[in-house]
Amino acid sequence: QVQLVESGGGVVQAGGSLRLSCAASQRTFSWYAMGWFRQAPGKEREFVAAITWSADRTYYGDSVKGRFAISRDNAKNTVYLQMNSLKPEDTAVYYCAAGPPQSYKTTLPESYDYWGQGTQVTVSS
Numbered sequence: 550q551v552q553l554v555e556s557g558g559g560v561v562q563a564g565g566s567l568r569l570s571c572a573a574s575q576r577t578f579s580w581y582a583m584g585w586f587r588q589a590p591g592k593e594r595e596f597v598a599a600i601t602w603s604a605d606r607t608y609y610g611d612s613v614k615g616r617f618a619i620s621r622d623n624a625k626n627t628v629y630l631q632m633n634s635l636k637p638e639d640t641a642v643y644y645c646a647a648g649p650p651q652s653y654k655t656t657l658p659e660s661y662d663y664w665g666q667g668t669q670v671t672v673s674s
């Protein structure tokens with residue numbers, strides 16, 4: 550079992566930045582591909598970004614490319630999501646997820662095995 554705890558959400562004005570963190574409990578954290586998803590009210594869960602276990606590859610959803618950056622520190626069992634140039638449409642609950650190494654290749658939530666509880670991000674116009 551991997552327990553994931555997100556932090557760093559909050560309220561920010563459009564154009565601002567936030568950095569989300571996701572801390573994992575599992576010592577084998579470095580084995581997992583990690584992803585970030587988000588879900589706005591009344592909408593399906595949307596893929597945001599993913600990173601391989603070794604951090605040699607990253608993958609982004611079209612709506613966040615060039616604005617968001619995913620990274621990880623395996624020594625700290627933590628994955629990050631740096632969000633810049635935020636827009637009101639980025640408002641959602643953001644979830645981190647852990648999955649087998651090949652998970653980073655897909656945008657499907659069902660490819661990931663473990664999920665955090667989510668952190669709210671609200672972008673005001």
